[in-house]
Amino acid sequence: MNIRIGNGYDMHRLVSDRPLILGGTQIPHELGLLGHSDADVLTHAIMDAMLGALCLGDIGHLFPPSDPQWKGADSLKLLTQVNELIHQKGWQIGNLDAVVVAERPKLKPHLEAMRDRLSKTLQIAADQVSVKATTNEKLGPTGREEGIAAYAVALLIAA
Numbered sequence: 001m002n003i004r005i006g007n008g009y010d011m012h013r014l015v016s017d018r019p020l021i022l023g024g025t026q027i028p029h030e031l032g033l034l035g036h037s038d039a040d041v042l043t044h045a046i047m048d049a050m051l052g053a054l055c056l057g058d059i060g061h062l063f064p065p066s067d068p069q070w071k072g073a074d075s076l077k078l079l080t081q082v083n084e085l086i087h088q089k090g091w092q093i094g095n096l097d098a099v100v101v102a103e104r105p106k107l108k109p110h111l112e113a114m115r116d117r118l119s120k121t122l123q124i125a126a127d128q129v130s131v132k133a134t135t136n137e138k139l140g141p142t143g144r145e146e147g148i149a150a151y152a153v154a155l156l157i158a159a
C-alpha cells in the first residue's frame with residue numbers, strides 16, 4: 001500500500017490576554033486561544049492527521065503538555081518535527097485539507113497567509129494545503145465563541 005490517510009481534530013478555549021494564532025499566523029482579535037503551547041489549533045489538527053495516517057499516536061504523546069519544554073511552543077516548530085518524522089518513516093505529504101470552526105473573527109482575509117506559512121514549513125507547494133473556515137451558526141461552544149476548533153485530513157504518499 002503506498003498511500004495512507006489520517007484525520008485530526010482539536011479545540012482550544014478562547015480567553016482574553018492571549019494572541020490568536022492559526023496556521024502560524026497571528027490574527028487580530030480581542031481574544032486568543034489558551035494552551036500549553038501557542039494553542040494553534042489548526043496546526044495541531046494537521047499534525048494529528050499526519051501522525052494518524054501512520055498510526056503514530058497524537059501530538060500529546062509526542063509533545064506532552066506535562067513537559068515544560070513545550071510551554072509556549074511555536075506550533076510550526078512542532079510541525080517541522082512531525083514532518084521530519086514522517087519523512088524518516090519513508091512518507092511524504094500528498095495533500096492536506098483543513099477547516100477552522102470559528103464564529104469570529106472573519107478568517108477569509110487570512111486563509112492564504114495560513115496556507116503560505118504551513119506549506120513553507122512543510123516544504124510543499126501551497127496547492128497541497130487547503131485551509132477553509134466556517135462558523136457553527138452560533139451553535140455549541142464554537143458558536144458561543146467559547147473556543148475555536150479545527151479538523152484536518154492528511155493524505156500521505158510513500159516517498
Ligand SMILES: Nc1ccn([C@@H]2O[C@H](COP(=O)(O)O)[C@@H](O)[C@H]2O)c(=O)n1
Nearest residue numbers: 102103104105106107108133134135136
Ligand atoms: N470565522 C469565519 C467563518 C467563516 N468564514 C467564511 O464565511 C463564509 C460563510 O461561512 P458559513 O459558516 O456560513 O459557512 C465562508 O465562505 C467562510 O469561508 C470566515 O471567513 N471566517
Ligand SMILES: C[C@@]1(CO)OP(=O)(O)OP(=O)(O)OC[C@H]1O
Nearest residue numbers: 035036037059060063064065070
Ligand atoms: C501542543 C501541546 C504541547 O504540549 O499542548 P497544547 O498547546 O495544550 O495543545 P493540545 O492540543 O492540548 O496538544 C497537546 C500538546 O502536545
